[in-house]
Amino acid sequence: WIEIGRVRHREEPGERRQGRELGLTDEEPAHAEDRDQREPRPQVRAGPRIARALVLEIVEEVLIRLVHPASIGARSEERPIIHVHLLFFAQARERAGRAAALLELPDGARVRDALAAAEALHPDLAALRPHLAVAVNQRLATSEDALPDGAELALLPPVSGGAAPARARATTRARRSAGRAMPAAGLRVLPATSDRWADVERLFGPRGACAGCWCMYPRLSGAEFRAGAGEGNRRRLQRLVREGPPPGLLGYLDGEAVAWCALAPREAYPRLEHSRTLARVDDRPVWSIVCFFVARPFRRRGLTVEMLGHAARYARERGARVLEGYPVDPRSGKTADAFAWWGVTAAFLAAGFREVARRSPTHPIVRLELGASRARSRAAAKPSRG
Numbered sequence: 001w002i003e004i005g006r007v008r009h010r011e012e013p014g015e016r017r018q019g020r021e022l023g024l025t026d027e028e029p030a031h032a033e034d035r036d037q038r039e040p041r042p043q044v045r046a047g048p049r050i051a052r053a054l055v056l057e058i059v060e061e062v063l064i065r066l067v068h069p070a071s072i073g074a075r076s077e078e079r080p081i082i083h084v085h086l087l088f089f090a091q092a093r094e095r096a097g098r099a100a101a102l103l104e105l106p107d108g109a110r111v112r113d114a115l116a117a118a119e120a121l122h123p124d125l126a127a128l129r130p131h132l133a134v135a136v137n138q139r140l141a142t143s144e145d146a147l148p149d150g151a152e153l154a155l156l157p158p159v160s161g162g163a164a165p166a167r168a169r170a171t172t173r174a175r176r177s178a179g180r181a182m183p184a185a186g187l188r189v190l191p192a193t194s195d196r197w198a199d200v201e202r203l204f205g206p207r208g209a210c211a212g213c214w215c216m217y218p219r220l221s222g223a224e225f226r227a228g229a230g231e232g233n234r235r236r237l238q239r240l241v242r243e244g245p246p247p248g249l250l251g252y253l254d255g256e257a258v259a260w261c262a263l264a265p266r267e268a269y270p271r272l273e274h275s276r277t278l279a280r281v282d283d284r285p286v287w288s289i290v291c292f293f294v295a296r297p298f299r300r301r302g303l304t305v306e307m308l309g310h311a312a313r314y315a316r317e318r319g320a321r322v323l324e325g326y327p328v329d330p331r332s333g334k335t336a337d338a339f340a341w342w343g344v345t346a347a348f349l350a351a352g353f354r355e356v357a358r359r360s361p362t363h364p365i366v367r368l369e370l371g372a373s374r375a376r377s378r379a380a381a382k383p384s385r386g
Contacts (some may be wrong), residue, residue: 013042021383030113039123044070053211063105080106081106082105082106083104084102084147085102085103086100086103086155087099087100088100088101089154089155092125092128093211095124095127096118096125099211107149109146110147111134111142111143111153112144113147115132125155128155131202132156134155134156135153135156136154137152139362141153170266186253186254186309187306188251188253189250189251189310190249190252191250192246193244197241197242199250200241200257200258203259203260206258209260210293210341212229215260217271217291218262218269218270218288218291219268219270220233220271221271222269223273227242239265247264248291249259249310249338251306251310255306258298259288259293259298259304259306260293260294261310261311262289262290262291262292263311263314263315263323263375264288265288265320265373266287268288272290277359278363280334281356284322285320285321285322286320286324287318287322289323289324290342304347305347305351308325309351316370321369322364323370324368325343325367326343327363327364328342328345328363329344329345329361351368354366354368
Protein backbone atom coordinates (compact mmCIF):
# COMPACT_ATOMS: atom_id res chain seq x y z
CA TRP A 1 0.00 0.00 0.00
CA ILE A 2 1.07 3.60 -0.56
CA GLU A 3 -0.38 6.72 1.04
CA ILE A 4 -0.67 10.08 -0.66
CA GLY A 5 -2.01 12.65 1.72
CA ARG A 6 -4.86 10.76 3.40
CA VAL A 7 -5.67 8.63 0.34
CA ARG A 8 -4.63 4.99 0.66
CA HIS A 9 -4.07 3.08 -2.59
CA ARG A 10 -3.03 -0.51 -3.26
CA GLU A 11 -0.17 -0.83 -5.70
CA GLU A 12 -0.30 -3.09 -8.69
CA PRO A 13 2.88 -5.03 -9.64
CA GLY A 14 3.83 -2.48 -12.29
CA GLU A 15 3.33 0.35 -9.84
CA ARG A 16 5.42 -1.44 -7.26
CA ARG A 17 8.37 -1.63 -9.63
CA GLN A 18 7.93 2.03 -10.49
CA GLY A 19 7.71 2.83 -6.79
CA ARG A 20 10.96 1.06 -6.01
CA GLU A 21 12.69 3.09 -8.65
CA LEU A 22 11.32 6.26 -7.08
CA GLY A 23 11.92 5.14 -3.51
CA LEU A 24 8.23 5.02 -2.62
CA THR A 25 7.84 1.37 -1.47
CA ASP A 26 6.69 0.72 2.05
CA GLU A 27 6.53 -3.00 2.68
CA GLU A 28 4.52 -4.32 5.62
CA PRO A 29 5.15 -7.74 7.19
CA ALA A 30 2.32 -10.24 7.12
CA HIS A 31 2.10 -10.15 10.94
CA ALA A 32 1.75 -6.36 11.12
CA GLU A 33 -0.82 -5.15 13.63
CA ASP A 34 -4.08 -3.57 12.52
CA ARG A 35 -3.70 -0.08 11.15
CA ASP A 36 -5.94 1.43 13.83
CA GLN A 37 -3.64 0.08 16.57
CA ARG A 38 -0.34 1.25 15.09
CA GLU A 39 1.57 4.35 15.89
CA PRO A 40 1.27 7.05 13.27
CA ARG A 41 3.93 6.63 10.63
CA PRO A 42 5.53 9.22 8.44
CA GLN A 43 3.80 9.53 5.06
CA VAL A 44 5.82 9.29 1.92
CA ARG A 45 4.82 12.08 -0.48
CA ALA A 46 4.99 11.64 -4.22
CA GLY A 47 5.55 14.24 -6.92
CA PRO A 48 2.50 16.08 -8.32
CA ARG A 49 2.34 14.10 -11.56
CA ILE A 50 2.47 10.71 -9.85
CA ALA A 51 -0.03 11.81 -7.22
CA ARG A 52 -2.47 13.03 -9.84
CA ALA A 53 -2.24 9.77 -11.81
CA LEU A 54 -2.78 7.63 -8.71
CA VAL A 55 -5.76 9.68 -7.56
CA LEU A 56 -7.38 9.29 -10.97
CA GLU A 57 -6.88 5.53 -10.79
CA ILE A 58 -8.45 5.46 -7.34
CA VAL A 59 -11.51 7.36 -8.53
CA GLU A 60 -11.85 5.04 -11.50
CA GLU A 61 -11.68 1.97 -9.29
CA VAL A 62 -14.30 3.36 -6.91
CA LEU A 63 -16.67 4.13 -9.76
CA ILE A 64 -16.27 0.66 -11.23
CA ARG A 65 -17.03 -0.92 -7.86
CA LEU A 66 -20.09 1.28 -7.35
CA VAL A 67 -21.63 0.39 -10.72
CA HIS A 68 -22.98 -3.14 -10.84
CA PRO A 69 -21.24 -5.22 -13.51
CA ALA A 70 -24.59 -6.23 -15.01
CA SER A 71 -25.48 -2.60 -15.64
CA ILE A 72 -22.16 -2.07 -17.41
CA GLY A 73 -22.94 -4.96 -19.72
CA ALA A 74 -26.45 -3.64 -20.35
CA ARG A 75 -25.07 -0.24 -21.27
CA SER A 76 -22.85 -1.70 -23.95
CA GLU A 77 -25.89 -3.53 -25.36
CA GLU A 78 -28.27 -0.56 -25.07
CA ARG A 79 -31.56 -0.89 -26.98
CA PRO A 80 -32.14 1.39 -29.96
CA ILE A 81 -33.89 4.68 -29.31
CA ILE A 82 -37.15 5.79 -30.97
CA HIS A 83 -38.53 9.31 -31.17
CA VAL A 84 -42.15 10.08 -30.34
CA HIS A 85 -43.78 13.44 -31.07
CA LEU A 86 -46.23 14.38 -28.32
CA LEU A 87 -49.14 16.67 -29.18
CA PHE A 88 -51.11 18.30 -26.37
CA PHE A 89 -54.70 19.41 -26.93
CA ALA A 90 -57.13 21.51 -24.88
CA GLN A 91 -56.66 20.91 -21.12
CA ALA A 92 -53.55 18.81 -21.73
CA ARG A 93 -51.95 21.75 -23.52
CA GLU A 94 -52.88 24.11 -20.69
CA ARG A 95 -51.41 21.81 -18.05
CA ALA A 96 -48.24 21.11 -20.02
CA GLY A 97 -47.77 24.75 -20.96
CA ARG A 98 -46.86 23.78 -24.53
CA ALA A 99 -48.41 22.39 -27.68
CA ALA A 100 -45.85 19.70 -28.46
CA ALA A 101 -42.81 17.84 -27.12
CA LEU A 102 -40.31 15.26 -28.38
CA LEU A 103 -39.67 12.09 -26.38
CA GLU A 104 -36.80 9.61 -26.67
CA LEU A 105 -37.88 6.12 -25.64
CA PRO A 106 -36.32 2.66 -25.95
CA ASP A 107 -37.32 0.63 -28.97
CA GLY A 108 -40.42 -1.43 -28.18
CA ALA A 109 -41.96 1.24 -25.95
CA ARG A 110 -45.73 1.32 -25.66
CA VAL A 111 -48.24 4.11 -25.28
CA ARG A 112 -48.23 3.70 -21.50
CA ASP A 113 -44.46 4.29 -21.45
CA ALA A 114 -44.87 7.53 -23.38
CA LEU A 115 -47.66 8.65 -21.04
CA ALA A 116 -45.49 7.94 -18.01
CA ALA A 117 -42.67 9.95 -19.57
CA ALA A 118 -45.06 12.81 -20.34
CA GLU A 119 -46.27 12.84 -16.72
CA ALA A 120 -42.68 12.87 -15.50
CA LEU A 121 -42.05 15.97 -17.62
CA HIS A 122 -45.37 17.60 -16.72
CA PRO A 123 -46.76 16.27 -13.40
CA ASP A 124 -49.98 18.27 -13.79
CA LEU A 125 -51.02 15.85 -16.54
CA ALA A 126 -51.50 13.06 -13.99
CA ALA A 127 -54.96 14.30 -13.01
CA LEU A 128 -56.10 13.99 -16.65
CA ARG A 129 -54.71 10.49 -17.16
CA PRO A 130 -57.92 8.56 -16.31
CA HIS A 131 -59.92 10.70 -18.75
CA LEU A 132 -57.50 10.96 -21.67
CA ALA A 133 -58.03 9.45 -25.07
CA VAL A 134 -54.85 8.93 -27.06
CA ALA A 135 -54.29 8.71 -30.79
CA VAL A 136 -51.21 7.32 -32.53
CA ASN A 137 -50.72 8.69 -36.03
CA GLN A 138 -54.33 9.95 -36.02
CA ARG A 139 -55.86 6.65 -34.88
CA LEU A 140 -57.28 6.00 -31.43
CA ALA A 141 -54.98 3.72 -29.45
CA THR A 142 -54.82 1.81 -26.18
CA SER A 143 -52.13 2.04 -23.54
CA GLU A 144 -50.68 -1.30 -24.66
CA ASP A 145 -50.22 -0.35 -28.32
CA ALA A 146 -46.60 -0.30 -29.50
CA LEU A 147 -45.08 2.95 -30.72
CA PRO A 148 -43.17 3.05 -34.01
CA ASP A 149 -40.21 5.36 -34.46
CA GLY A 150 -41.36 8.85 -35.38
CA ALA A 151 -44.90 8.24 -34.10
CA GLU A 152 -47.21 11.17 -33.44
CA LEU A 153 -48.96 10.66 -30.09
CA ALA A 154 -51.87 13.01 -29.38
CA LEU A 155 -53.28 13.48 -25.88
CA LEU A 156 -56.99 14.21 -26.21
CA PRO A 157 -58.89 15.35 -23.10
CA PRO A 158 -62.63 14.69 -22.98
CA VAL A 159 -63.51 18.25 -24.03
CA SER A 160 -61.77 19.81 -27.02
CA GLY A 161 -63.40 22.72 -28.76
CA GLY A 162 -66.17 25.22 -28.23
CA ALA A 163 -68.90 25.03 -25.67
CA ALA A 164 -72.23 23.82 -26.97
CA PRO A 165 -75.14 26.27 -26.81
CA ALA A 166 -77.61 25.71 -24.01
CA ARG A 167 -80.38 24.80 -26.46
CA ALA A 168 -78.05 22.31 -28.14
CA ARG A 169 -77.34 20.60 -24.81
CA ALA A 170 -81.04 20.40 -24.01
CA THR A 171 -81.78 18.98 -27.46
CA THR A 172 -79.06 16.36 -27.01
CA ARG A 173 -80.49 15.25 -23.66
CA ALA A 174 -83.92 14.91 -25.24
CA ARG A 175 -82.52 12.82 -28.08
CA ARG A 176 -80.62 10.56 -25.72
CA SER A 177 -83.72 10.04 -23.60
CA ALA A 178 -85.51 8.87 -26.75
CA GLY A 179 -82.98 6.04 -26.90
CA ARG A 180 -81.69 6.73 -30.41
CA ALA A 181 -79.67 9.30 -32.30
CA MET A 182 -81.97 11.61 -34.25
CA PRO A 183 -80.71 13.29 -37.40
CA ALA A 184 -80.63 17.07 -37.32
CA ALA A 185 -83.31 18.68 -39.50
CA GLY A 186 -83.76 22.16 -40.90
CA LEU A 187 -80.10 23.06 -41.28
CA ARG A 188 -79.66 26.60 -42.57
CA VAL A 189 -76.27 27.44 -44.06
CA LEU A 190 -74.93 30.99 -44.48
CA PRO A 191 -71.53 32.48 -45.35
CA ALA A 192 -69.37 33.69 -42.44
CA THR A 193 -69.67 37.43 -43.01
CA SER A 194 -68.67 40.22 -40.63
CA ASP A 195 -72.15 40.42 -39.05
CA ARG A 196 -71.84 36.73 -38.07
CA TRP A 197 -68.43 36.91 -36.38
CA ALA A 198 -70.01 36.56 -32.93
CA ASP A 199 -71.55 33.26 -34.08
CA VAL A 200 -68.13 32.01 -35.18
CA GLU A 201 -66.67 32.89 -31.79
CA ARG A 202 -69.46 31.15 -29.89
CA LEU A 203 -69.16 28.01 -32.01
CA PHE A 204 -65.36 27.77 -31.79
CA GLY A 205 -65.28 28.64 -28.09
CA PRO A 206 -62.26 29.87 -26.11
CA ARG A 207 -60.01 27.17 -27.60
CA GLY A 208 -60.63 28.28 -31.16
CA ALA A 209 -62.24 24.94 -32.14
CA CYS A 210 -59.09 22.98 -31.24
CA ALA A 211 -55.80 23.99 -29.61
CA GLY A 212 -56.04 27.64 -30.63
CA CYS A 213 -56.29 26.83 -34.34
CA TRP A 214 -59.16 29.13 -35.38
CA CYS A 215 -59.07 27.40 -38.79
CA MET A 216 -55.69 28.95 -39.56
CA TYR A 217 -53.65 25.75 -39.92
CA PRO A 218 -54.14 25.41 -43.72
CA ARG A 219 -53.44 29.11 -44.33
CA LEU A 220 -50.14 29.46 -42.45
CA SER A 221 -46.66 27.98 -42.37
CA GLY A 222 -45.77 25.84 -39.38
CA ALA A 223 -43.78 28.62 -37.71
CA GLU A 224 -46.53 31.20 -38.27
CA PHE A 225 -49.19 28.86 -36.95
CA ARG A 226 -47.29 28.03 -33.76
CA ALA A 227 -46.43 31.67 -33.13
CA GLY A 228 -50.05 32.73 -33.48
CA ALA A 229 -51.75 29.80 -31.73
CA GLY A 230 -54.60 31.19 -29.69
CA GLU A 231 -55.19 34.93 -29.79
CA GLY A 232 -53.03 35.59 -32.84
CA ASN A 233 -54.94 33.07 -34.94
CA ARG A 234 -58.26 34.38 -33.64
CA ARG A 235 -57.38 37.87 -34.86
CA ARG A 236 -56.34 36.49 -38.26
CA LEU A 237 -59.67 34.73 -38.74
CA GLN A 238 -61.59 37.77 -37.54
CA ARG A 239 -59.79 39.90 -40.13
CA LEU A 240 -60.68 37.43 -42.90
CA VAL A 241 -64.33 37.44 -41.83
CA ARG A 242 -64.41 41.22 -41.60
CA GLU A 243 -62.65 41.96 -44.89
CA GLY A 244 -64.03 39.05 -46.97
CA PRO A 245 -64.53 37.09 -49.01
CA PRO A 246 -66.10 34.79 -46.38
CA PRO A 247 -63.55 32.13 -45.33
CA GLY A 248 -66.25 29.56 -44.61
CA LEU A 249 -69.88 28.63 -44.11
CA LEU A 250 -71.88 28.45 -40.87
CA GLY A 251 -74.62 25.87 -40.32
CA TYR A 252 -77.51 26.91 -38.05
CA LEU A 253 -80.11 24.87 -36.18
CA ASP A 254 -82.83 26.75 -34.29
CA GLY A 255 -80.89 29.96 -34.72
CA GLU A 256 -77.66 28.62 -33.18
CA ALA A 257 -74.45 28.09 -35.15
CA VAL A 258 -73.59 24.40 -34.80
CA ALA A 259 -71.35 23.65 -37.81
CA TRP A 260 -68.50 25.20 -39.79
CA CYS A 261 -67.01 24.40 -43.20
CA ALA A 262 -63.98 26.28 -44.57
CA LEU A 263 -63.56 26.52 -48.33
CA ALA A 264 -61.86 28.81 -50.84
CA PRO A 265 -59.80 28.60 -54.02
CA ARG A 266 -56.88 26.28 -53.39
CA GLU A 267 -54.38 29.15 -53.66
CA ALA A 268 -55.66 30.52 -50.34
CA TYR A 269 -54.09 27.56 -48.51
CA PRO A 270 -50.27 27.56 -48.66
CA ARG A 271 -50.16 24.44 -46.49
CA LEU A 272 -51.61 22.46 -49.41
CA GLU A 273 -49.17 23.93 -51.90
CA HIS A 274 -46.19 22.80 -49.79
CA SER A 275 -47.50 19.31 -48.98
CA ARG A 276 -46.16 16.26 -50.80
CA THR A 277 -49.18 14.20 -49.77
CA LEU A 278 -51.72 16.81 -50.85
CA ALA A 279 -49.85 18.27 -53.81
CA ARG A 280 -51.82 19.26 -56.89
CA VAL A 281 -53.22 16.42 -58.96
CA ASP A 282 -53.16 18.45 -62.18
CA ASP A 283 -53.23 22.05 -63.36
CA ARG A 284 -57.02 22.46 -63.23
CA PRO A 285 -58.22 25.35 -61.03
CA VAL A 286 -60.03 23.97 -57.99
CA TRP A 287 -61.69 25.12 -54.82
CA SER A 288 -60.64 23.31 -51.64
CA ILE A 289 -62.53 22.25 -48.51
CA VAL A 290 -60.00 22.17 -45.69
CA CYS A 291 -61.86 22.20 -42.38
CA PHE A 292 -65.03 21.13 -40.58
CA PHE A 293 -66.06 21.84 -37.04
CA VAL A 294 -69.32 20.60 -35.52
CA ALA A 295 -70.54 21.37 -32.00
CA ARG A 296 -70.11 18.28 -29.85
CA PRO A 297 -73.82 17.49 -29.30
CA PHE A 298 -74.40 17.39 -33.07
CA ARG A 299 -71.50 15.20 -34.17
CA ARG A 300 -72.20 11.94 -36.01
CA ARG A 301 -75.61 13.22 -37.08
CA GLY A 302 -74.82 13.62 -40.79
CA LEU A 303 -74.18 17.35 -40.62
CA THR A 304 -70.88 17.06 -42.48
CA VAL A 305 -72.62 15.56 -45.52
CA GLU A 306 -75.21 18.35 -45.45
CA MET A 307 -72.50 21.00 -45.17
CA LEU A 308 -70.72 19.46 -48.16
CA GLY A 309 -73.85 19.81 -50.27
CA HIS A 310 -74.17 23.49 -49.34
CA ALA A 311 -70.44 24.03 -49.93
CA ALA A 312 -70.76 22.60 -53.45
CA ARG A 313 -73.61 24.99 -54.28
CA TYR A 314 -71.75 27.95 -52.78
CA ALA A 315 -68.56 27.20 -54.77
CA ARG A 316 -70.50 26.58 -58.01
CA GLU A 317 -72.29 29.92 -57.70
CA ARG A 318 -68.88 31.61 -57.51
CA GLY A 319 -67.58 30.02 -60.65
CA ALA A 320 -65.85 26.91 -59.32
CA ARG A 321 -65.77 23.94 -61.71
CA VAL A 322 -64.10 21.45 -59.37
CA LEU A 323 -64.38 21.12 -55.58
CA GLU A 324 -61.60 19.20 -53.83
CA GLY A 325 -61.35 17.66 -50.36
CA TYR A 326 -58.60 15.99 -48.31
CA PRO A 327 -60.38 13.71 -45.83
CA VAL A 328 -58.82 11.29 -43.39
CA ASP A 329 -59.44 7.60 -43.99
CA PRO A 330 -58.77 5.72 -40.73
CA ARG A 331 -59.14 2.28 -42.39
CA SER A 332 -59.66 0.61 -39.01
CA GLY A 333 -61.31 2.03 -35.93
CA LYS A 334 -62.67 5.53 -35.67
CA THR A 335 -60.86 8.82 -36.11
CA ALA A 336 -60.33 10.99 -33.05
CA ASP A 337 -62.38 14.19 -33.19
CA ALA A 338 -59.21 16.27 -32.96
CA PHE A 339 -58.10 14.88 -36.35
CA ALA A 340 -61.49 14.80 -38.09
CA TRP A 341 -61.36 18.47 -39.03
CA TRP A 342 -60.32 17.47 -42.57
CA GLY A 343 -63.57 15.49 -42.78
CA VAL A 344 -63.76 11.73 -43.23
CA THR A 345 -63.73 9.90 -46.54
CA ALA A 346 -67.14 8.27 -46.03
CA ALA A 347 -68.84 11.67 -45.72
CA PHE A 348 -67.26 12.96 -48.93
CA LEU A 349 -68.21 9.84 -50.87
CA ALA A 350 -71.78 10.11 -49.57
CA ALA A 351 -71.88 13.69 -50.90
CA GLY A 352 -70.88 12.52 -54.40
CA PHE A 353 -67.11 13.05 -54.33
CA ARG A 354 -64.78 10.48 -55.86
CA GLU A 355 -61.18 9.65 -55.04
CA VAL A 356 -58.63 10.94 -57.58
CA ALA A 357 -55.31 10.44 -55.79
CA ARG A 358 -53.88 8.72 -52.72
CA ARG A 359 -50.29 9.38 -51.77
CA SER A 360 -50.86 8.36 -48.16
CA PRO A 361 -52.74 5.26 -46.93
CA THR A 362 -54.97 7.42 -44.73
CA HIS A 363 -55.20 10.75 -46.59
CA PRO A 364 -56.71 10.62 -50.10
CA ILE A 365 -57.64 13.51 -52.39
CA VAL A 366 -61.28 13.53 -53.52
CA ARG A 367 -63.10 15.67 -56.07
CA LEU A 368 -66.58 16.71 -57.08
CA GLU A 369 -67.17 17.99 -60.61
CA LEU A 370 -69.42 21.04 -60.39
CA GLY A 371 -69.77 22.27 -63.95
CA ALA A 372 -71.00 25.78 -64.65
CA SER A 373 -73.43 27.36 -62.23
CA ARG A 374 -77.01 27.85 -63.38
CA ALA A 375 -76.79 31.59 -62.80
CA ARG A 376 -73.70 31.88 -64.99
CA SER A 377 -75.22 29.60 -67.62
CA ARG A 378 -78.31 31.81 -67.86
CA ALA A 379 -76.13 34.93 -68.09
CA ALA A 380 -74.08 33.36 -70.87
CA ALA A 381 -77.20 32.29 -72.78
CA LYS A 382 -78.89 35.73 -72.57
CA PRO A 383 -78.44 37.60 -75.86
CA SER A 384 -76.49 40.80 -75.66
CA ARG A 385 -78.20 44.10 -76.43
CA GLY A 386 -77.10 46.54 -79.01
